[in-house]
Amino acid sequence: MKESIYTSVCPGCSIGCGLYIREDDRGAVSIDFLKSSPVNRGKLCRFGMRLPHYYSTPATGKVEGLGSGTEDAVRAAASRLRGAEKVAMLSVGNTTCEEHIAFMKLAESLGTVVHTGIPVYAELPPECHPHLEGMPFTDIENAEKIVLFIDPYVQYPLLVRRLLAAKRNGAHITSAGTTELHLAHENRKLSPEQYAELDLDGNSVIITDIHPHTDPCHIRQLLNVVLDTGARLHVVKPFVNSEGVDRLAKGRAGTMGISQIMDGIEKGDIRTLVLLDSDPVELMPDTDRAVEVLKKLDNLIVISSRDSLVNAIADVVIATEHLYRKRGTLINAEGKLQENSGQGVDGIDAMSMLSRQLGADGFDHRQMHGYLHERMIDTLASENRKPEYCRMECGTVPAQQNGACTLEYVYNPFMWFSQPDDNDFVLLDRSMVKSLGLKKGGTVRLDSEKGSMNMRYRVEKVPEGTILTGRKLPIATGTVTKIRTEGC
Ligand code: SF4
Incomplete structure (x- = not known):
């Protein structure tokens, strides 16, 4: 059997673990470990190990429900886009920089911009943006103090080995996130007013993530800590090329988050949506609601692998x-530039064809790659930048009502891409198990305004009244859902 071997990057998150993909002549995919990859030294997390499943459902061309080749699909897209008003375009970073730039060119010809779906950037002054870029992982390993606002085991698994290396090098690690972490020296639930107690300085690193549903208030609070202490912020992101598309979007006014786009559709301010490897049904916390909203569009055009x-x-x-x-x-x-060994240019060629059919110039991969090098991009910025922004007002997070329970999403690669995961349980704390009289190995009943369901559970140290889930549940109405269980 003939086999092609590609050097590529895992699409599960912005850690960007390198790997080999083997593809046989029937298109079946298996993975192999790329030990020379400096990012992950051949290691992969559970998501990376399951990439054959992720790659088992390639896109097929379609026009109004019927199968279609690329040329007909492009023609149909052009006919819908010609003269279309209230157009929005979304690319969150699930594809190459070159394809994203081709999409930006297409946006230009339609008189609009590409949204990256992450609202934080739009809400913060541009002078904050350099502090939201990543930093070399070796800087994490060499930090003296590390404060975590993520659960790396669940959300960005290959970051764990960097944290363990930092610990071996003598770093003190504090987890200030929702779950307690074994690798941390201490787990602390801190209000923003207590961040000063962390006693951070220029040798400290704060690690958080920014994704389509991150509360900008949380990021403003951390940027204030950076300003006060000289600590550095390391921001991880959920999509393989989030860092690339955010750097390419720099300085672009008016970009919207995914929730703003969905609101725009509901209000009729957006009538046509064009997506590049970005799925609002997967990105929004309530899948059914997202489908209902998208059905209100006049035109929904998807360019996807x-x-x-x-x-x-x-x-x-x-x-x-x-x-x-x-x-x-x-x-x-x-900020590391990684190159695929693949030579496919179907995506760029299809967008070029679409651009020409809309009366603008065509383009090719070479031009898009050239543009990337013109625009780009301070990769691997390892210096500690001096903040040039002013202290920001943060607002207050509403206090949880006594006795109320919330179901909270812990976003992770399986959840972002609606991939099946064996971890089909929710996490709750021992006091809730006791108060509900739950039996070992049993299930917990969850009720929200959308309905009821039973879920298996695991006991963890999570905040009282909070139930955490690493998979989307049909009863969820948002990233945080008010729920009732017997007893609260
Ligand atoms: S840590 Fe992220 S990039 Fe690495 S294997 Fe897991 S999902 Fe893929």
């Missing part, structure tokens, strides 16, 4: 090759 949930309701799907087959570059959470 995956057959994800949104493809089923799209008017037009332009199918491109799998990420590992694409020719192009990706930038990971430490």
Whole structure:
């Protein structure tokens, strides 16, 4: 059997673990370890190990429900886009920089911009943005103090080995996130007013993430800590090329977060949505609601390598090759430029064809790659930048009502991409297990305004009244859902 081997990057998160993808002549995919990858030295997390499943559902071209080749799909997309008003375009960073730039060119010809779906950037002054870029992982290993606002085991697993290396080098690690972490020297639930107690300085690193549902208030609070203490902020992001698309979007006014886009559709301010490897049905916490909202559009056009949930309701799907087959570059959470060995240019060629059909110039991969090098991009910024922003007002987080329970999402690669995961349980604390009289090995009943369900559970040290889930649940109405269980 003939086999092709590609050097690529895991699409699960912005850590950007390197790996080999083997593809046989029937298109079946298996993975192999790329020990020379400086990011992960051949290691992969559970998501990376399951990439054959992720890659088992390639996109197929479609026009109004019927299968279609690329040329017909592009023609149908052009006819819908010609003269379309209230157009929005979304690319969160699930593809190469070159494809994203081609999408930006297309946006220019339609008189609009590409949104990256993350509202934090739009809400913070541009002078804060350099502090939201990643830093070399070796800087984490060499930090003296580290404060974590994420659960690296669940959310960004290959970061754990950097934290363990830092610990071996003598770093003191504090977890200030929702779950208690064994690798931390201390686990502390701190209000922002207590951050000064962490006693941080220029040798300290604060690690958090920014994703489509991050509360900008949390980031403002951490930027204030940076200003007060000289500590550095390391920001990880959920999509393989989040870092690249955020750097390419720098300085662009008016970019929207995914929730703003969905609100815009509801209000009729957006009538046409064009997506590049970005699925609002997967990105929004309430899947059913997202489908309802998207059905209000006049035109929903998808350009994608995956057959994800949104493809089923799209008017037009332009199918491109799998990420590992694409020719192009990706930038990971430490600002490292990584290159795919694939030579595929289907995505760029399809967008070029679409651009020409809309009366603008066509383009090719070489031009897009050249543009990347013109625009870009301080990769691997390891210096400690002096903050040039002013202290920011943060507002207050509403206090939880006594006796109320909340179901909270812990976003992780399986959740962002609606991939099946064996961890189909919720996390709750011992006092809740006791008060509900739950039996070992049993289930907990969860009720919200959307309905009821039973879930298996695991006992963890989580805040009282909080139930955490690492998978989307049909009863969820948001990233945080008010729920009732018997007893609270
Ligand atoms: S840590 Fe992220 S990039 Fe690395 S294997 Fe896991 S999901 Fe993929």
